[in-house]
Amino acid sequence: MIKMENISYGYNPKLPIFNNISLEIGNGIYGLLGENGVGKTTLMHLFCGLLFPWKGECSIDGMNPAKREPAVLSHYFFLPEEMQMPSESISAFATRHSAFYPHFNHKEFEQNLEELKIDRKQKLSAISYGQQKKAMLAYAFALHTPLLILDEPTNGLDITSRQALKRIISRSIDDDSTLLISTHQAHDFEKLLDHLIILGESEVLLNRSxxxxxxxxxxxxxxxxxxxxxxxxxxxxxxxxxxxxxxxxxxxxxxxxxxxxxxxxxxxxxxxxx
Ligand SMILES: Nc1ncnc2c1ncn2[C@@H]1O[C@H](COP(=O)(O)OP(=O)(O)OP(=O)(O)O)[C@@H](O)[C@H]1O
Structure with a gap:
């Protein structure tokens, strides 16, 4: 479970984006919606310990993500909207990087790549944005971390890849895990979501199943x-x-x-x- 208690944070000390907000996220598939600039990415960075709140506490299954300890880092995977891709093949990346994730399933990774029509021998830095996104999604869903956080996962994906992604989500996410998807394309996930969070200016407007x-x-x-x-x-x-x-x-x-x-x-x- 992700727990945020009385969090305040902003990039400018005089302009808080969040002022004393609290939020709980349990198991299931969560959609995170909100207008441009309202703070969805910032919120996800706070969950992952990539940003530190001015005030308040944030925890993932009781662990503080800001401490960046191996136990918490292997507990979740965050796929940002944009990534700097290394100059190595998709399979070399997965072999090297998955060493940190004890539940990584190589067979499922290959199956996901096949479903998304991505060749694992291709170099990550030499493929299109949409192909990079698909390679990383294939990898993310094969990790089987208790918590998976995706920022705008369908940006750059064509229609058939969006459908393939839905199939991958349906078979990869079990009842004991949490998938949090930030998106402006609610229709892409309409039948998959168990919970909906709507973020407003400095407040959580809705967090319901x-x-x-x-x-x-x-x-x-x-x-x-x-x-x-x-x-x-x-x-x-x-x-x-x-x-x-x-x-x-x-x-x-x-x-x-x-x-x-x-x-x-x-x-x-x-x-x-x-
Ligand atoms: N590194 C940064 N430095 C300063 N301000 C930032 C930084 N990153 C984001 N902001 C500001 O913080 C606010 C929240 O940004 P954030 O990216 O979290 O919004 P978002 O809801 O994810 O937006 P979008 O839907 O457009 O991706 C915005 O006003 C943005 O301009």
Whole structure:
């Protein structure tokens, strides 16, 4: 579990990005959404001990990531949006680097590469951005770290690779591990996510399971504007709305609609979870 307690942090001492925020992340697949510049990457760097909070505590399964001890470093893998690639083949990189990760599965790594159509003999520094991303994703999911953090993993991926990535996620993540995905492409992961975190200016607007969201909120398309709408958008075929789920009807949350609702009417959405 990732636990952040009363964290304050900013790059400029006069401009905190986070002011006393707390957040808990358990097992399952988490989507992290938020507007550009709101602090998603900064938050992930704090989780990983790559940045140090001004105030507050951050832990991964009870260990302090900022201490950078081997026990905690082998517990998680963070794949940033951009990486400086070494001048070595994909398989040489994996052999060298995986020595730090006791659950690395070489066979699965090869299977992931095959699924993403990447040749392991290619040099990491001499392939395209999208190919580098796929090589690193193939590697990340073969590590089987209890915690995997991905910053914008589908940036640069073509349509078939996005589908392949979904298959890899479905078979690689088990019930005892945590996958945290920061993304602007919620549709890429819609059916995979168990939990949703929406980050706002200096606060966590929402951190709920998709089950809880669908119990509290109803996502509906109607011809006319519903009277009890919390948030609605008019589209050509009618209205797409977020409504209170008074009858606890089974329904699938529309993550993009919820995200827009959260930014437009945060207090109304928050009140549904009180
Ligand atoms: N190294 C840095 N030095 C100074 N300011 C920074 C640095 N990195 C990020 N920032 C600022 O901190 C804020 C949060 O940036 P961050 O990259 O965490 O946002 P983000 O939510 O990941 O954005 P995006 O969705 O665009 O990737 C932004 O205002 C950004 O300009």
């Amino acid at each position: 998709l089950d809880e969201i669908s119990q509290r909120l109803l996502f509906a398309r109607t011809d006319s504007l519903p009277e009890n709408s919390i948030y609605s958008e008019q589209e050509l075929p009618g209205y797409f709305s977020v409504l209170p789920n008074e009858e606890e009807e089974e329904n699938t949350p529309d993550i993009e609609l919820l995200y827009k609702a959260m930014l437009q009417v945060p207090e109304k959405i928050k009140s549904m979870f009180k």
